[in-house]
Amino acid sequence: ALNLDKSIPLTVVSPRNHFVFTPLLPSASVGTLECRCIQEPVRTILGSNGSYLQAKARTLDTANKRILCESIHNELFEVEYDKLVIAVGVKTNTFGIESIKQAASAHDDVFFLKHLAHARAIRTNIIDSFEQAAIPTVTDAERRRLLSFLVVGGGPTSCEFTAELH
Structure with missing residues (x-):
């Protein structure tokens, strides 16, 4: 450009x-x-x-x-317009699994990673989880839950995210 x-x-x-x-x-x-x-x-x-x-x-x-x-x-x-260039954006492919879409829209702890807003939300959630886990009254079981992250997918984004998180 x-x-x-x-x-x-x-x-x-x-x-x-x-x-x-x-x-x-x-x-x-x-x-x-x-x-x-x-x-x-x-x-x-x-x-x-x-x-x-x-x-x-x-x-x-x-x-x-x-x-x-x-x-x-x-x-x-x-x-x-005189000349038109169509460059469409992306949508997350859930491979027809409706429960994934529903979970992402219904819960504040299920995320996709396609846009900057997604990265910000994930980062905020990770920081909040670590801060909450540091509270002295949190039980060991709750601390383990707060500091456990499940990454779904085997593509480049999920692999890179997992490596960065580690």
Whole structure:
């Protein structure tokens, strides 16, 4: 993005105002790196050559070259374009196991690790667990429970997170 033709104006539509270097999310989630070290603001990358709209694209009208967008405040607006690049985000794949999605939304101690907010939540939970385990009145059984972490998944993210946590 830094080497783009400055004579071409760009508009970025995204619900997040930053980009994240996702391979470093495990490091940020345990405190090896600060979260701010793995993110780059969209506006910094665009510079004076572009504009940023915090919204989600809802519908695409290719005949009229327009996109209907919805802001984070639920306001609808259209953006016209000459050339369109679609770069969709990611969603966590739960491999059809509905209970995982339900657990993550219903409990504050079940996490995914795809976004910066996830890394922050995991880090806060780990710190809170250690602080709570340090209280003198906590039983040994409760301390073991507080300091036990279950990591599910055998992919790169879970392996890297486990290594960082260790």
